[in-house]
Amino acid sequence: MEINKENELSVPAKADYANWMPEEMITGTAVGAGALLTAGVIAAKKASENDSTIGKICSAVLLAGAVGCGAFSIYSVIARKAFSYDGERKLSKQIIDGIAAYVTIPDGGTALDVGCGSGALTIACAKRNPNALVVGMDHWGPEYRDFSKSVCEKNAAAENVTNVRFEQGNAVKLDYPDESFDVVTSNYVYHNIAGINKQKLLLETLRVLKKGGTFAIHDLMSKALYGDMQKFTEQLKSEGYKEVYLIDTTDKFFKSPREAKLLMLGGSTLLFGKK
Numbered sequence: 248m249e250i251n252k253e254n255e256l257s258v259p260a261k262a263d264y265a266n267w268m269p270e271e272m273i274t275g276t277a278v279g280a281g282a283l284l285t286a287g288v289i290a291a292k293k294a295s296e297n298d299s300t301i302g303k304i305c306s307a308v309l310l311a312g313a314v315g316c317g318a319f320s321i322y323s324v325i326a327r328k329a330f331s332y333d334g335e336r337k338l339s340k341q342i343i344d345g346i347a348a349y350v351t352i353p354d355g356g357t358a359l360d361v362g363c364g365s366g367a368l369t370i371a372c373a374k375r376n377p378n379a380l381v382v383g384m385d386h387w388g389p390e391y392r393d394f395s396k397s398v399c400e401k402n403a404a405a406e407n408v409t410n411v412r413f414e415q416g417n418a419v420k421l422d423y424p425d426e427s428f429d430v431v432t433s434n435y436v437y438h439n440i441a442g443i444n445k446q447k448l449l450l451e452t453l454r455v456l457k458k459g460g461t462f463a464i465h466d467l468m469s470k471a472l473y474g475d476m477q478k479f480t481e482q483l484k485s486e487g488y489k490e491v492y493l494i495d496t497t498d499k500f501f502k503s504p505r506e507a508k509l510l511m512l513g514g515s516t517l518l519f520g521k522k
Contacts, residue, residue: 260401260404260405261405262370262401262402262405262406263365263398263401263402263405264332264339264364264365264366264367264402265364265365265393265394265398266327266330266331266332266339266393267326267330267339267435268323268326268327268330269391269392269393270327272323273320273323273324273327276316276317276319276320276323277316277317277320279312279316280313280314280316280317280320281313283309283310283312283313283316284309284310284313284317286309287306287307287308287309287310287312287313288306288310290302290305290306290309291303291306291310294306322511325509325510326510326511329510338500338501338510339367340367341500342434342465342496342500343367343368343371343434344371345496345499345500346368346371346432346434346463346465346517347368347371347372347374347375348375349461349463349517349519350372350375350376350430350432350461350463351375351376351430351461352372352376352379352381352429352430353379353429354378354379355378355379356376356379356380356428356429356430357379357380357381357382357427357428357429357430358372358376358379358380358381358382358428358429358430358431358432359381359382359384359421359423359427359428359430359431359432359452359455360372360381360382360383360384360431360432360433360434361384361385361418361421361431361432361433361436361452361464362384362385362418362433362434362435362436362437362439363383363384363385363399363413364385364391364394364399365393365394365398365399365402366383366398366399366400366402366403366411366413367402367434368383368432368433368434369381369382369383369399369403369411369413370383370402370403370406370408370411372430372432373403373408373410373411374406374408376410377410378410379410379429380410380411380412381410381411381412382411382412382413382414382428383399383411383412383413383414384413384414384415384416384418384421385399385413385415385416386415386416386417386418387415396413396414396415399411399413400413418433418436418437418440418448418451418452419440419443419448419451420451421451421452421454421455423455424455425454425455426455426456426457426458426460427455427457428455428456428457428460429456429457429460429461430456430460430461430462430463431452431453431455431456431460431461431462431463431464432462432463432464432465433452433464433465433466434465434466435465435466435467435512436466437449437464437466438466438467438472444474445466445468445472445473445474446473446474446476446479449464449479449518452464453483453522456522457522458522459489459521459522460521460522461519461520461521461522462518462519462520462521462522463517463518463519464517464518464519465496465515465516465517465518466515466516466518467512467513467514467515467516468493468514468515468516468518469513469514472514476493476516476518477493480492480493480518483520487522488520488521488522489520489521489522490519490520490521491518491519491520492517492518492519492520493516493517493518494516494517494518494519495515495516496515496516496517497512497513497514497515500515501515
């Protein structure tokens, strides 16, 4: 039977939101563990032959590094399987859908998804709000080479979602005027931005939210990373925010808080409310 190439090409491809745990991480840590183990064994042998205290210390450090890399490699395999959109767990999809459930955009309104990556949350919010525009913004740096503007656009096309737009930008200094959007949202972005006060990042995102608008920002909001978030919520309320909630998602989006900790996502919290 002859295949109609035109019809075949018109069928949308399946969306590929990539995996939060890239294969390169697994390969790199596995290779690193092997290299450190080899170096540690060689160093231990030489130290034994020469009865060198320094050599024994060096070999111990190398072997400890090998154990650490090996353990992280095992974690990476487990995490990649859990995060996969094609696996049984589909944790990434569960988290994305969980956040999107909090996002309601007025008809004709606009939302901003900060750090959209491969477009998963942007598209999920757009699906739930077909009469609104959702803008996905990211800097798409080399550290996440599986994520890009073109990947986002292909995923939107594959999902038959047209009420989205993707733009390059910087979460530290958003290129939008004050009170530009009806909703702002984000998922696991700010903890990756080093050297910047996380509460200041939140305030920068909230700057572009309209009065009466909704925010749903999800991240690892531990005290070590974010400081006193209870105090931060009180600050927002004192500035006139109508509603501010800190929602522990380790028992909402995960099987249990224990699963979140095992996947190094303990402290997962949704900052939700209205300006």
